[in-house]
């Protein structure tokens with residue numbers, strides 16, 4: 001059997017030490033009536049055969065089309081050194097760093113990741129990651145509820161709908177009031193959001209750039225949030241956060257992000273990572289692991305998991321969250337990716353992505369009947385309205401080798417003709433040109 | 444070692460893309476932009492050397508025996524990494540599956556989801572599985588949400604969830620975060636007795652969360668009676684599958700009467716833990732809970748095509764943006780294919796064999812509070828050593844100096860000076876013997892030279908770290924003084 005080293009002779013020696021006759025004797029405590037009624041798993045396969053099978057399965061996925069899909073999940077270039085470094089088994093075969101002296105590599109890396117996230121989102125505290133951008137938002141919401149002891153949550157409809165449906169599920173049993181404020185032609189409706197904040201409001205949740213790609217400044221909104229002693233939560237897109245006005249500058253109390261776009265392959269939805277940062281006043285409400293700097297007996301700098309009194313293994317049902325394992329290796333990928341590109345590389349990545357998106361918007365809106373839906377400044381993603389149903393257009397263009405974007409009608413009633421289009425630095429002007437020509441021919 | 448930010452040299456070129464033709468200000472007003480984001484400027488070699496050096500300050504399964512109890516730190520075969528990296532998987536955008544007719548572009552991925560769910564259902568004897576939960580605790584939360592949905596649908600008014608005092612901290616935390624009051628049940632001689640359960644089990648109990656074998660490594664021998672008691676109250680029985688490595692092929696939790704189960708694929712099914720994650724915590728359910736599973740569900744048509752089904756009016760909704768940690772359970776799927784029925788059973792048998800061998804060889808030198816046949820792990824206690832001032836923590840640190848990772852310590856909380864050992868099936872007898880010899884030597888040194896043990900570790904990049912200082916100073920980034 002693979003990966004099981006004991007020879008028959010060794011097995012016998014071990015059984016003798018234990019004082020039983022057979023391996024079966026070790027399972028004697030499992031009552032007969034609890035034994036498996038069936039166990040019809042297939043027979044094992046050789047490594048070669050499994051690899052062949054998996055290659056065949058992988059070949060049944062289409063990954064060679066030109067894609068303008070985004071919707072919160074972006075295909076940026078990942079430097080090769082990310083994979084090389086992450087393949088160090090000292091990183092990827094370690095557990096959570098419970099023994100700090102034997103885990104300084106992981107712990108310093110978490111500390112550096114926290115520093116990177118705190119700088120990128122411009123808030124002083126960050127944790128070591130949660131599962132994804134959606135669970136980060138849910139955890140942020142619970143932080144606000146605990147801190148304010150209030151139950152009303154105001155959510156912008158321009159927040160990624162994938163996260164809105166997750167928030168709905170998670171709050172079902174919690175007796176919270178979730179109020180969704182409609183978007184205004186793709187703009188986050190700051191006026192309506194401001195108008196309904198009151199003394200019962202625990203949090204206001206907005207996104208920048210919002211789901212339609214629109215770039216906002218929430219400074220005034222957050223001022224009102226604070227006048228009512230509520231918590232301002234902002235969901236961000238971390239690649240663009242290297243150039244955009246920051247959650248910190250706008251006055252957000254908690255900023256979260258889906259970290260996928262920095263260093264994670266798309267991988268059909270995961271593993272990704274939820275980035276969480278917050279102000280000092282909220283740090284004790286933060287879920288999850290945090291690495292802190294300290295010293296050993298000789299005054300040498302080292303790192304440990306800290307503020308553990310918030311966590312489930314100490315506080316059990318009174319913990320700030322139930323999270324235990326997080327997305328540590330993904331966080332390390334994000335950190336290494338950021339370090340390889342550095343300040344200039346990240347700015348260029350953001351700049352190229354924004355530039356390509358604007359080129360695409362120009363080319364596409366020069367087609368009769370195609371109109372820009374996203375009003376005002378946008379980043380690397382924007383929506384257009386087509387003269388026909390977007391689902392149909394996607395279907396037709398996919399046949400021609402192009403996935404033109406995401407159909408807004410999937411989540412927004414009345415926007416069945418809306419198409420959400422994303423570009424990254426990987427998108428070429430040539431690809432955009434072909435897309436525009438094929439679309440023109442289709443309409 | 445300096446942090447990577449302190450190594451930054453302004454102007455040094457990294458892995459940069461080309462320069463954009465225009466300025467960002469041409470598209471977005473300057474007052475909506477920031478100045479610097481504080482990322483470092485480093486060469487590729489700077490970065491490679493920094494992280495390679497960092498990795499050398501870590502223990503991992505490939506370099507060290509890692510008998511961390513409750514964590515199943517088995518060897519992770521290399522070929523599964525190659526599977527997850529196949530471009531047909533790694534480059535697949537998740538929303539491709541939501542486009543019209545686009546199921547045709549991800550048949551392979553949908554097959555993986557579907558077949559993994561089928562295999563796990565057979566492994567556990569459950570009616571169905573969802574792959575969406577992204578770690579064990581996330582599976583627990585999903586499971587408790589399923590339980591709540593079931594009771595709501597039946598019109599049951601249930602407000603409590605029972606967890607044994609030996610339960611992992613995530614169990615009560617998951618129950619609480621889903622809106623339940625948590626009630627503890629005490630274990631007797633290491634296990635739950637029907638009498639103890641009867642004291643807390645009333646009509647308001649929605650579910651009992653059990654781990655079997657429990658966190659002491661002991662089989663819950665009263666299980667048949669307990670199952671009956673719980674179901675008589677129309678409460679559900681939850682199985683924390685972190686310890687699944689103990690029972691593969693020996694017991695199926697569904698056959699045994701459990702209604703909901705989560706697995707930790709990053710333990711039992713050999714996906715690497717990555718220094719804290721990512722994991723995968725799929726949840727299995729019995730027939731009556733299937734209508735509540737998270738959306739979407741992968742279904743298979745008669746012609747063999749797979750599609751995504753969103754039509755589930757009783758579903759708890761979305762617990763993940765898409766289909767969970769696909770790249771992680773892909774590895775677990777490949778691992779199950781490789782081992783098959785017999786290989787998985789053998790894994791369990793050898794895990795249990797090794798644990799009992801270790802327990803037996805330590806019994807003269809360490810207190811073993813429940814010294815009877817254990818499953819895949821067991822707990823010992825450092826109470827004997829504590830008489831000389833040597834605590835479980837000290838034994839753990841002395842093991843690090845010997846090149847072994849430490850056991851889990853101070854968990855479960857009901858055992859004093861607790862040390863929980865889980866060798867797993869992949870470690871050879873030589874490795875176990877070396878470790879055991881070192882454990883016995885540490886016990887002897889605790890008598891003859893306790894200070895030596897209390898000063899460990901001395902061979903690593905740092906000696907014992909001041910955790911109180913860390914919590915007081917709260918320096919968790921380079922920018923906090």
Ligand SMILES: Cc1ncc(COP(=O)(O)O)c(C=O)c1O
Pocket residue numbers: 323324325513514578579580581611613614654658683685686707722724
């Ligand atoms: C018994 C038990 N239950 C649950 C968990 C939680 O699993 P995870 O860390 O994947 O969330 C663990 C992990 O340590 C465990 O040992």
